[in-house]
Amino acid sequence: MKYRWYYIEVFRDAKERFEKQKTAGAEIPQQSLLEGAFEYLDQRHSLGEEEQYDQDQTWRHRMESGCGDSDLCTDLYWVLTFCSMMSDLGVYLDGMVQGNAEGFKRGLNKVMEPFDGRLSYGEQAAYRLDVICYVVMTMNDHMDCSEEACQRIADILGKLWSALDQQIEDNGKIARISRYVENNQECLRDSTMLTERVLAQDNGPEEGEEPEMPVKAIDEPEADDLDEAEEDHDAKPDDQDSRRGDRAVMDTQSRGKSHGFGKKIAGIGIALVVIGLAAIGIKSIAGSLVAGIGGTSFELASDETAALSGLEHLTGGTLSVSSQLTGKSGTVYGAAFLNDGDTSTPWEEGVEGDGIGEQITYEPESGTKLQVIRIYPGNGRSDKAFQENNRPKAITLEIDGKKQALNFDDAGHFYTFSSKKPVTAKQVKLIIDSVYPGSKWQDTCISEVEFYGTR
Incomplete structure (x- = not known):
């Protein structure tokens, strides 16, 4: 089973509904606007980071000002919002490496701010899970922050995970959220294995010795792998609650790998992850994330x-x-x-x-x-x-x-x-x-x- 990202499932579901309406000859409000947005998201992964960020903001504005009450527009607006917020989160993570814990905390709040109060409680939880997955995969892929900085990140994330666990538990009857969490159980197992490996390591390499990555990075899935994942998934293709991954909109796959957490993360799961994160470092976040300005801020x-x-x-x-x-x-x-x-x-x-x-x-x-x-x-x-x-x-x-x-x-x-x-x-x-x-x-x-x- 492949890792799942909620915002990609939202995109895929919206695209399927749009194509069905077009095939049926139905009148689609703001059809040309939607076609432009889908076309951009389909080829987004081929663009550079700067162009992605600029286009995300441009299309967000177009969807917000031109959509009206269209459900399809609304779904794409939140997908674009999440994409653009990930670039911001990279900046805050880099600041955290430099010791700006409050800036990192404000950054996490800022990333979720557009979603809070404007989506259902369950959907807020799902997008929050995407945010946490992104933070965790980034920490797993980048090394070398100070022990104090890592500990503070772990403390903040621990509180977020606890709150998220309660959100998902409260919304366990929502099929879309429940299925999404179930689809990420493999991520939870991988995360637990990762933290166990980190805990089993020594305090760190000797001076002059290269640090060892705590776990081998998961290979980026090829197009064929994604097709296989579709075949393995037991949800119906036309079920709105069954939102599947699509590489087209997904630049996160090229940035790192997902670690999802659901109801089972309570107790030992949270303890292992939080303790493990305290031992994981972050490199200066450049390339996949946005680096700080000339090493300063x-x-x-x-x-x-x-x-x-x-x-x-x-x-x-x-x-x-x-x-x-x-x-x-x-x-x-x-x-x-x-x-x-x-x-x-x-x-x-x-x-x-x-x-x-x-x-x-x-x-x-x-x-x-x-x-x-x-x-x-x-x-x-x-x-x-x-x-x-x-x-x-x-x-x-x-x-x-x-x-x-x-x-x-x-x-x-x-x-x-x-x-x-x-x-x-x-x-x-x-x-x-x-x-x-x-x-x-x-x-x-x-x-x-x-x-x-x-x-």
């Missing part, structure tokens, strides 16, 4: 004055935006408003919806070393304007292709993010990931962005 500065000391306000280079709003009076709320020193004149993205995926791009002058980024989220014209418009809740900072997350409270003021070491940058992007919704308008605003460093 930008953290919220506790002392803004000290963070800016000795640095120059970088006003050279070019600043651009992916979209901009033009007001009824003809005012263009564009990139020029981002560095004019006036928080009452914000940049406002100009696309339909919340502006998820819209971005600011800064290309500094050659030789510039960046060390501080100051951001004023929201419309700083007044408290009323701040509340009426969207303001960023989370932004991805991307420097020359390397990403990390920046999080904001729902408060209008400057947030100063500082790096311990200067970063040489050719291109800096700030990408809107999530927002606090405005009470009146859906435009997402950022009043100021300032860069500090040396030349």
Whole structure:
């Protein structure tokens, strides 16, 4: 039996329903939009990570703004949401390796935030299981974090697993969830075997000795293997609760291997996994996951004055935006408003919806070393304007292709993010990931962005 991923089963089921409706000649709401989304997800695995992330955000926005009440659209929206959130989770895991336990915890919460309260309790549990599987497989495939960092990750995951076990137990009568958990029992056995091997190892290799992987990686399934899995599966092909894996949408298979957990994980199962994870290390997560920025990260500065000391306000280079709003009076709320020193004149993205995926791009002058980024989220014209418009809740900072997350409270003021070491940058992007919704308008605003460093 092959490992199962719930989000792939959702995708496969939606595709089967769509094809049946087309064959029957039924009228399908938003048919062209759905065809485009299915086409993208079918070939997603062939794209690079950066293009996957950008396209995930683009298609999420299209599905959210154009779907209406279509069940097919809704299912694809959650599949795309999960895909894009996995890139974010990689950033938080990398931060955890560097000792940012709170950032990792916030990251897990952020990954699940879009799902909580908007899906049934059982479906939330299933997607949470996918998240945990992704974290576990990543930890199994990447080595060398500190003992303290690994222990803190294990503690956090242990609590998540306990909560998940209760969720699945409470929803045991939901056929879709029950079958999904049953399909992952082999993953549970593999995970238990893995932790036993880890526990049987010595405390670590001698100095200069290469560390040994705790378990041989499971080979990525070939297309023929997936076909065999379909034949072995006893669920009916047209049963909506029988959602099967499909390699087309699945880039996770190329990133690592799944470890699923259901009701039987209680007791000895959780104990073994949590103890085992404390002994497993993580390499710097690059390639399959998004690495930290140049081996460092930008953290919220506790002392803004000290963070800016000795640095120059970088006003050279070019600043651009992916979209901009033009007001009824003809005012263009564009990139020029981002560095004019006036928080009452914000940049406002100009696309339909919340502006998820819209971005600011800064290309500094050659030789510039960046060390501080100051951001004023929201419309700083007044408290009323701040509340009426969207303001960023989370932004991805991307420097020359390397990403990390920046999080904001729902408060209008400057947030100063500082790096311990200067970063040489050719291109800096700030990408809107999530927002606090405005009470009146859906435009997402950022009043100021300032860069500090040396030349």
